[in-house]
Amino acid sequence: MTDTFFIVNPVGCGGKTWQQWKRFQRLFDDPISPDAIGLTHAPGHARALAAKAAASGRWQAICVVGGDGTIGEAASGIMDCIHAPDGPSKDDVPALAVVPAGAGNDVCRALGIFTLQDAADALARATPQYFDLIQIDCEAAPRGATGNTGGALRRYAMMFANIGFSSAGKATPWMKRWLGGRLAYNVAMVSMLIGHRPPKIRFQSGDHDWQEKKWTVLIANVETIGGGSVKLAPGLKPDDGQMMATIVPVRAKLDMLVRVLPKIAAGRHIHEPDFEYFAADEIYIDADPPCEIEIDGDGYGFTPATFKHRKSAIRVLA
Numbered sequence: 413m414t415d416t417f418f419i420v421n422p423v424g425c426g427g428k429t430w431q432q433w434k435r436f437q438r439l440f441d442d443p444i445s446p447d448a449i450g451l452t453h454a455p456g457h458a459r460a461l462a463a464k465a466a467a468s469g470r471w472q473a474i475c476v477v478g479g480d481g482t483i484g485e486a487a488s489g490i491m492d493c494i495h496a497p498d499g500p501s502k503d504d505v506p507a508l509a510v511v512p513a514g515a516g517n518d519v520c521r522a523l524g525i526f527t528l529q530d531a532a533d534a535l536a537r538a539t540p541q542y543f544d545l546i547q548i549d550c551e552a553a554p555r556g557a558t559g560n561t562g563g564a565l566r567r568y569a570m571m572f573a574n575i576g577f578s579s580a581g582k583a584t585p586w587m588k589r590w591l592g593g594r595l596a597y598n599v600a601m602v603s604m605l606i607g608h609r610p611p612k613i614r615f616q617s618g619d620h621d622w623q624e625k626k627w628t629v630l631i632a633n634v635e636t637i638g639g640g641s642v643k644l645a646p647g648l649k650p651d652d653g654q655m656m657a658t659i660v661p662v663r664a665k666l667d668m669l670v671r672v673l674p675k676i677a678a679g680r681h682i683h684e685p686d687f688e689y690f691a692a693d694e695i696y697i698d699a700d701p702p703c704e705i706e707i708d709g710d711g712y713g714f715t716p717a718t719f720k721h722r723k724s725a726i727r728v729l730a
Contacts, residue, residue: 416509416535417471418444419461419486421452421478425515432513432528433477439532455710458482462489466505474506474728475535479514480571484708487545488568490726507727511670516639516709519570522650523730527682534729535592542724543650546633548573549720550713554702565713572637572644574698574706575721576628577608577660605669610662614698614716620690627668629697630658631719635679637709643679655721657695659688695719 420429437444450461458476465471466489490505511531512520523543525531545568552563553641614623632645633655645656658681663672675681682689698716705713 414445415470415472416448417465417474417506419452419458419474419476419478419482420449421458421466421482421513424478424482424513428515429513432511436511436513436528436531437478439528449710452478452482455532456485458485459489462486463492464489466490466493467499470632471506473509473535473538475509475511475531477511477513480516480519480708481710482514483508483519484568484570484710487543487570487726488566491545491547494498494584494726501725502724505726507538507729509535509729512572516637518634518637518640519708521636521640522571522634523728525730538729540727541651541730542635543570543726544653544655545570545722545725546573546631546655547687547720547722548705548707548713548717550705550715550717551702554601554704555716567707567712568649568722568725569631569633569707571632571634572706573631574628575699575703575715575717576611576626577604577612577629586669588694602669605665605676608665611699611701611703614700615659615695616697617692617695620688620692625662627660627662628659631692631695632656632658633721638677642677644676646682647680652726653721653723654691655693655719657680657688657690657692661686692719693721693730 420433427547452458462474465474474486476483487508490508493505494502510520510523512525527535547568549564549566552565601615610625610627612624613626614627630644632648634643634650635643635645635648648654648656681687696718702714704711705717
């Protein structure tokens with residue numbers, strides 16, 4: 413364990429993450445050195461900690477104890493290190509390890525890590541495999557917003573991005589703790605459904621070029637999200653070199669609630685005649701009004717945005 417740096421979100425999932433971290437430490441005979449532990453203090457801190465650890469040359473692995481959002485931040489930090497001037501190659505930075513300590517734990521599920529013991533075993537084996545990522549380049553604030561000074565942002569998604577209909581802001585940490593990840597996401601989705609107004613979306617990718625109102629656009633890198641409750645891209649693997657896009661048309665809200673959302677949860681939406689479901693390497697999206705982008709369950713940046721598939725972007729331990 414002396415070659416692993418741990419990033420821990422102490423307030424994740426309403427405090428559940430900290431309890432999982434204490435249980436995880438008890439799986440090892442020797443205590444983990446304090447200088448091998450970084451506690452996050454604010455959104456974005458996990459990314460900074462991961463970038464610094466990756467650049468230090470000291471660690472063989474960066475292990476994230478937190479939810480999917482914290483894991484995604486750490487992955488972005490590793491990518492920041494790789495893409496820095498004179499940065500190391502992806503094979504020379506620490507591999508990413510994960511501990512299921514959040515609400516949904518969808519990244520862990522995608523890697524076959526379901527328990528704390530699974531995570532400890534993956535660290536002990538230290539057998540890396542590659543994981544695809546989605547690179548998102550977007551705006552820091554909505555175009556035309558009062559006080560908007562502009563600015564470009566970049567982040568990498570481990571699992572998915574959602575543009576047009578996002579429940580990220582409604583699924584609070586306390587909801588996730590007391591309701592569980594799956595139920596919290598479902599409650600948040602219904603809550604957002606009530607006031608949702610489909611935006612006019614400009615979409616460009618290969619032969620797909622259109623501008624019209626859509627309910628939402630889903631871009632996936634893994635099969636399931638939402639605590640394993642939503643089968644976003646049936647059969648998709650995080651290392652199979654594919655990124656899938658789903659275009660959800662505008663429907664009546666009752667129809668969305670009763671018929672469409674259950675089909676998306678079950679993975680049957682890909683067979684709907686007026687849905688579009690296809691593979692893409694790069695996608696450009698703008699929206700009117702500008703939309704916040706949901707990345708791995710968290711809100712981050714605004715349209716316009718470009719989404720690029722990065723095959724075998726980082727190494728993970730599973």
